[in-house]
Amino acid sequence: MRKICLLLAIGCLAHALASAQLQQLKPGWNLFSMQQDVQLGQEAAAEVERRAAVVHNRDLDDYLNTILHKLEQSPYARTLASDGSRSGLFPFSVHVIYDKNVNAFALPGGPIFIHTALIEAAENEAQLAGVIGHEMSHVVLRHSTNQASKQNLVALPALLAEALVGNSMLGQLAKIGxxxxxxxxxxxxxxxxxxxxxxNGAEIVAGAGYNPLELANFFEKLEAKSGRQNELMQFLSDHPNPGNRVAAVSEEVRYMPRRGYVEDETGKFQHVQDLVQHLSTPGEARATSSDEEHKPSPPGARPSRQLIGYRGKSFSLAYPENWQVHGDTRANTVTIAARDGIVQSANGQPQIGYGLQVSYYSPPKSGAELNRDTQALVRQLKQSNAGMRTGRDPRGIQVGDQPALLTTLYATSPYRGEQEVDALVTVARPEGLFYAIFIAPQSEFEQVQEIFEDVLRSVRFF
Ligand SMILES: [Zn+2]
Incomplete structure (x- = not known):
């Protein structure tokens, strides 16, 4: 009898110690409902499918779904309520994007995208599973919509209410940039x-039999390489290093039940890496002729030479009086477009075809440097717009009495039979890299260039 009590006591003590070391995860404050996370993620995934070179390969998809299915068995893959309880699963999915930049990202509510370069960079299946488990955890912990809620607490409630009555969630959010x-x-x-x-990701992968340390190892390996490789910048700037990842996961592993881990559970990792290395570039011409037929014509009315003032949080400018402002004067982001300048693309997502977008970009490296930061922004724009390319070399100009760069880019226009010109103007500011993109179909660009120059001359910072 005594012995049993003693054993129980030791068991309880061990349990109490372990719980003291286990983090109590809680989702952050959020204006979105879980259902709205799912809706937003599905709309955004459709947008990614349209804009990025998503690979549709049976072997690759089967392989990733096998890993995903293993990871979904973990209780840590389940939704997390504010009292810490777990219930259902978000509708997770994994897709591959053909891209030479090492990157992976999760959209709210479940969709996960992995670049081919990340699959090539992983050393074993456990590292790849680690990235998937990490991305699933951003979904479970609802980090995307938590960040969006914190930054837009004034404007969001009304926009979300609009989305409730059947409007596109992505369209609503576009209004606040x-x-x-x-x-x-x-x-x-x-x-x-x-x-x-x-x-959370370490728990998910460990439950599926993958060594959770590989997750941390992979992140640290990328971090160590990042000084030399621009291709890594976006991933590491979206997933900033919290420091000592390996140490933190090692500490966590001490409180996990002992398990034997294998590096390649499916035995297919090498085959899949081979497959990825030999994928041919998905069609450059993704827009088929039938897509082209469904595009609208460019707006009839030219922008007016009569300008009116817009005052944002840290800058002001003047814009053509027949254009409309989409955005919030308290924000640092605004879209000003011609009537019919924002086009619903084939999948119902809004795209600016004729107008002006102004915002700030946070460069991956600190210490403002106009040339370097502009290059980082251009890389980003190209990543999110398949087929975008740079025209002339960047040119030095002045905007609001500050040195600025003018970079000309070309992309596919949402208007029928049109190429698009994107004139990008960047200025290094304390808030980040200020940028204004003038977007117009190429056939219109010559005619509106003077108006764009008038708008640029009107920019003031404060
Ligand atoms: Zn992350």
Whole structure:
């Protein structure tokens, strides 16, 4: 009898110690419902399918779904309520994007995308599974919509109410400058988010028999390489290093039940890496002729030479009086477009075809440097717009009495039979890299160039 009590006591003590060391994860404050996370993620995934070179390969998809299915068995893959309880599963999916930049990202509510270069960079299946488990954890902990909620607490409730009555969620968020573009708040996490995603992700992969240390090893390996390789910048800026990832996961492993781990559970990792290395570039011409037929014509009315003032949080400018402002004067982001300048693309997502977008970009490296930061932004824009290319070399100009760069880019226009010209103007500011993109179909660009120059001359910073 005594012996049993003693054993029980030791058991309880061990349990109490372990619980003291286990993090109590809680989802952050959020204006979105879980259902809205799912809706937003599905709309955004459709947008990614349209804009990025998503690979449709049976072997590859089967392989990733096998890993995903293993990871979904973990209780840590389940939704997390504010009282810490877990229930259902978000509708997870994994897809591959053909891209030479090492990257992976999760959209709210479940869709996960992995670049081919990341699969090539992984050393074993456990590292790849680690990335998937980490991304699943951002979804479970709802980091995207938590970040969006914190940054837009004034404007969001009304926009979400609009989305409730059947409007596109992505369309609503576009009004306050939240999209999938450069440095989107939806894809950019804090160091605390990272620590939580590592923690929860380590539990998910360990439950499936993968060594959770490989998750941390992979992140640290990328971090060590990042000084030399621009291709890594976006991943590491979206998933900032919380420091000591390996140490943190090692500590966590001490409190996990002992398990034997294998590096390659399916035995197919080598085959899949081979397959990825030999994928041919998915069609450059993704737009088929039938897509082309469904595109609208460019707006009839030219922008007016009569300009009116717009005052944002840290800058002001003047824009053509027949254009419309989409955005919030308290924000640092605004879209000003011609009537019919925002086009619903084939999948119902809004795209600016004729107008002006102004925002700030947070460069991956600190210490403002106009040339370097502009290059980082251009890389980002190209990543989110398949087929975008640079025209002339960047040119030095002045905007609001500050040195600025003018970079000309070309892309596919949402208007029928049109190429698009994107004149990108960047200025290094304390808030980040200020940028204005003038977007117009090429056939119109010559005619509106003077108006764009008038708008640029009107820019003031404060
Ligand atoms: Zn992350």
């Amino acid at each position: 939240i999209g999938l573009g450069a440095n989107s708040v939806l894809l950019k996490f804090s160091r605390t988010d990272e620590t939580e995603a590592d923690y």
